[in-house]
Amino acid sequence: MAKEITNRSENYSQWYNDIVRKAQLAEHSAVRGCMVIKPTGFAIWEKMQSQLDKMFKETGHINAYFPLFIPKSFLSKEAEHVEGFAKECAVVTHHRLMNNPDGPGVVVDPSAKLEEELIVRPTSETIIWNTYKDWIKSYRDLPILINQWANVVRWEMRTRPFLRTAEFLWQEGHTAHSTKAEAIEEAQKMHEVYARFAEDYMAMPVIKGAKSANERFAGALETYTIEALMQDGKALQAGTSHFLGQNFAKAFDVKYLDNNNKEQFVWATSWGVSTRLIGALVMTHSDDEGLVLPPKLAPLQVVIVPIPKPNGEIMEHAERIAAQLKEKGISVKIDTDKKNRPGFKFAEYEMKGVPVRLGIGKRDIENNQIEVARRDTKTKENVSMDGIAEHVANLLDDMQRGLFEKALAHRNEHITPVDNYDQFKEVLENKGGFISAHWDGTTETELKIKDDTKATLRCIPDDEEGEGTCIVTGKPSKQRVIFAKAY
RNA sequence: AGGGGUGUAGCGCAGUCCGGUUAGCGCACUUGGUUUGGGACCAAGGGGUCGUAGGUUCGAAUCCUAUCACCCCUACCA
Known part of the structure; x- marks a missing residue:
């Protein structure tokens, strides 16, 4: 059988592309630089989202939503900000199409030119601070701790699935504070949240630190970053948190009255992580057999494969075990497909990165056991059916820890x-x-x-x-x- | 954005140089049968505006022009 995934040692980029495609995380779309995130890839993002969202809520943040379009004039209000993003903006210039007078199809109606062009947001600081201006009058209105889950567009020349696409999904937190110290504390707090998420959920060790002036976010006074190391020895910026000082408050004239009835400019932060984290996840753990996922972010944690094929007796056991696993909050699927043979399924689930595979056949039932295969080490063992749920729950914990330790060892060696x-x-x-x-x-x-x-x-x-x-x-x-x- | 390469069935490719029956092959898919504890086998089928748009020609996957997309190497970026 032909090997479906290029070896890392042969061509690392090709390996990455193969994993994304074969594990059905995403595929290229008809639109330049934009990918379709497929159900499996999106399920990983949903797992990330729900955990991050929980952590944001725990630190006092709430969600809101701001417009996709930003008036061109807004972007230029903060000098460094516009300089950072101007080169990669998609611009909306018209609002109507018309039938092509010279042939088939439609053309842009020249009479429908916008008075002021709109930018598709590359990030939302400007539209948000223009809004905050109206929301903030008094020190009593502060702090504002808002996050939004959104898509943004940065018109990149070279794109790669998840790592760099013209459109991507992310969250962006935008907070407003009455003091400098409080804003710095906020930026550092979210930096810490990102590091914790990367290590505890993605099992991806990160170095926490500050960016140099040169690498800072456009318009920030300080950028905090978490940096991860991929298997090929290249670094990946996995999340950033910015202390914006009063730059945006001054650009958008956002002032509040303090308790001495004196006008003050507001202090700001912003922070974000994107679907790029999915690329990071792939490149941190996966191997030449396919995707490897930490159990906490795997859309499906356990698959049960009846051997050789589902039948009444096997299904009875499979369903009982599945129910026990669900009881413990473990996601599980029984493969009821009758077309493919077990060997094919094994390879398939390994490629897709399902952490644990349970095999049940006649032999197992006779011995009251079950074959447990773990994706990360590719080892198999026979385990008694009694207490199997407990065993799998512990195994998933072990794997989560093991993946982190392995990645940490690799990182530290490098x-x-x-x-x-x-x-x-x-x-x-x-x-x-x-x-x-x-x-x-x-x-x-x-x-x-x-x-x-x-x-x-x-x-x-x-x-x-x-x-x-x-x-x-x-x-x-x-x-x-x-x-x-x-x- | 600069240099190089590739677009032919869902995927991987041959055919293009040198234009000429009905455009092929492997995998995948459908049906039937035999199989089944690590990627099964046999047989019969279905699926193509040859990336797109023009042009040359009696005739274009093949030649010409334009255009789009993707890949690799540089430059920029979450």
């Missing part, structure tokens, strides 16, 4: 401290991964490294101490920072 520029280049070239090095703190040095090596400054880690000297200039450095080639 954080390499270096003390001079030659060593930096050598490690980047031959080993890849995160490189921990001293840096003098200037954009100039950062850009030189990028020009020389293509590595970017991923983050200035929170938990790094110890002074040193910059590997490029020899100037003093407050702490080591993380460089890597990135997605």
Whole structure:
């Protein structure tokens, strides 16, 4: 039987594309740069959404929805913001079509030109702060802690499923505060929420830190990031949280009266994660056999395969076990298909990343046992049918932990401290991964490294101490920072 | 955005250079049968505006022009 998925060692990009397609997460659409997220891929997103949404609610946030379209003039109100996004905006210029006077089909009606063009949101700061202006009058109106689940459009030249698409789904939190300290605390709190989600639910270890001035969000004073390492040694920015200072408040004139009856500008944050996390999930855990998912985010956690095929007796046992699993909150499906043979199904479910597969046949029933196969290690064991639900529940926990530990080990093996520029280049070239090095703190040095090596400054880690000297200039450095080639 | 490549059935491809019966092959799909504890086998079927739009020609998957999409390598980005 032909191998359906390219090996990682052969062609990592192709491997990624194969997984996305074969595990039916997404496919290319008729629209340039836009993908169709298929039911399996969307189910993963729904799992992520429901958990994140819960965490946002627990930290006091509520959901709302703002328009898809943004008046062009709004975008230009914050100078750095417009500079960051102007190059990748979709623009709506007309509001009507007409029959083509010169032939078949329809054309844009030239008489229907918009007075002011509309931008399809690349992010919503401007429309939101234009709205907050009306909502905020007094310190009593603050804080505003709002999140929205939405789609955004960034007109990218090169796209890849989930990692970079012209349209993507995300959440964006936008908060307004009366003090600087409170806004910084908010940005850091959400940074922490993202890190916890990545590690506890995606089983994906991340480095928490701040972005350099050069890598900051357009319009932010500080950007906090979680950076993950993919299996090919490249870094992926998995979530960012921004302290926006008073930039947007000033651009949109959002002021409040404090308790001394004095006008003050409002302090802002924004934070977001996107469907890119699905790409991160794929590239963190999957193998040459297909998708591997952490149980907490797997749309289907357990599949029961009757062997060789469903019949009355086998189904009786299968349904009983399925009921026991559901009792414990485990999602389970019995494969009642009679067309394919067990071997085919095994390969199929491995490709799709179902964490646990249970095989039940005549032999098992005679021995009061069940065959339990785990996707992550590809090992099988026979387990007594009594207490099987308990066993599977523990197994899922083990797998969740095991996937994190494995990813963590890989990540830790690929954080390499270096003390001079030659060593930096050598490690980047031959080993890849995160490189921990001293840096003098200037954009100039950062850009030189990028020009020389293509590595970017991923983050200035929170938990790094110890002074040193910059590997490029020899100037003093407050702490080591993380460089890597990135997605 | 620059360079290179590819578009032929759901998927993977041959055919294109050198135009000429009814456009092929493998997998997948349908039906019947035999199988069934790690990707089964036999037989008979169904499925194509050859990416799209023009053009050249008696005749175009094949030649010409335009256009769109995707892939790889660079540049930019969640």
